[in-house]
Amino acid sequence: MSSPSPALATRLEAARAVVHDAAQMAMAMRPPPGGPQASQKSAQDWLTETDGAVEAFIANRMKALFPDDGFQGEEGGVARTGSLRWVVDPIDGTSNYARGRCRWCISLGLLDGDEPVAGVIDAPALGEVYTALRGYGAFLNGKRIQASPVKDPASSMIEMGWSNRVPKPVFMEKMDAIMAMGTMPRSGGCGALALADVASGRLDGYIEIVINLWDVAAALPLLAEAGARVSPFLQEGGLTGPATIMAANPHIAQALSKAVSIPLA
Structure with a gap:
């Protein structure tokens, strides 16, 4: 197997570090267990202060690191365009997050045109980080993963x-x-x-x-x-x-x- 594109490998490592820092921010802001501490965009569609703070943090860091890359966020829409485009969900599983539950994550993917080429999913309350680079494997906390063998x-x-x-x-x-x-x-x-x-x-x-x-x-x-x-x-x-x-x-x-x-x- 050939080595991955240096440009993409560098971006994946940078994304992992940025998302890690954002995840620590989200953990520090996480509400305690209880009723939802969030506003509702619609029925069962929640928004917390953390969503906006995490998205802004990631957007600013990725712009500083890769100013020519595009960026799209759940809360802010398309902020920049480029052949390489970062797509972030600052808190996926906001309904869980807003109640102090553990099943939520920060998700940052990279598209090259219309092809997904890299991704980082950090679930800090679970202590789990998923990473993938197209053509070079998928990993959970650094160990390679694969789909289930279940046939029935x-x-x-x-x-x-x-x-x-x-x-x-x-x-x-x-x-x-x-x-x-x-x-x-x-x-x-x-x-x-x-x-x-x-x-x-x-x-x-x-x-x-x-x-x-x-x-x-x-x-x-x-x-x-x-x-x-x-x-x-x-x-x-x-x-x-x-x-x-x-x-x-x-x-x-x-x-x-x-x-x-x-x-x-």
């Missing part, structure tokens, strides 16, 4: 994300199809970590009917490097707006795709 849907675990933008009948139809396969359904409230769980083999699949680029940009290289199968999220509108994503281990991907009527790439 009746032995599998599938997570499905919930969104208030999805009509209840559509959500229930997909959930019924999952359960009809004999799988164990889950919902954890953090899309980036769920996709990382598919990459690491902790989950056999993840589905979300409406999800945004900032939620998945860092996870897409992880999934590719870990051998997971993924629906064509970017090709079906994910670069410019919300779209559907399905990721699964390669052994059950086809059966899951057929059951929930979501095509694979």
Whole structure:
């Protein structure tokens, strides 16, 4: 295997350090356990002071390090354009974060045009950092990861994300199809970590009917490097707006795709 592009390898290491510092900031600002300490953008869609602070911190640091790179954030939109573009979700799993729970993360992905090439997902309350560089592997705390070997849907675990933008009948139809396969359904409230769980083999699949680029940009290289199968999220509108994503281990991907009527790439 040839060495990775020095430019991309340098960016990944820089991103890991920046996200680490941002994660420590988020930990220091994390609310104690209890009722949500946040404002609501819409039903079950939360925003905390930390979201804005972390995004601004990462945006400023990445601009100083790589001024020619583009930047897009969940809260601030597209701040800069460039052939290389950073995409950040400052707190993915805000509903968990706002209640002092542990299942949340900071997600920073790098796109080269429309190709995801690198990603960092830092879940500081869990003590876990995922990294990936396209063509050179996916890692959890420095150890290589791969998708689950589970082949029997009746032995599998599938997570499905919930969104208030999805009509209840559509959500229930997909959930019924999952359960009809004999799988164990889950919902954890953090899309980036769920996709990382598919990459690491902790989950056999993840589905979300409406999800945004900032939620998945860092996870897409992880999934590719870990051998997971993924629906064509970017090709079906994910670069410019919300779209559907399905990721699964390669052994059950086809059966899951057929059951929930979501095509694979």
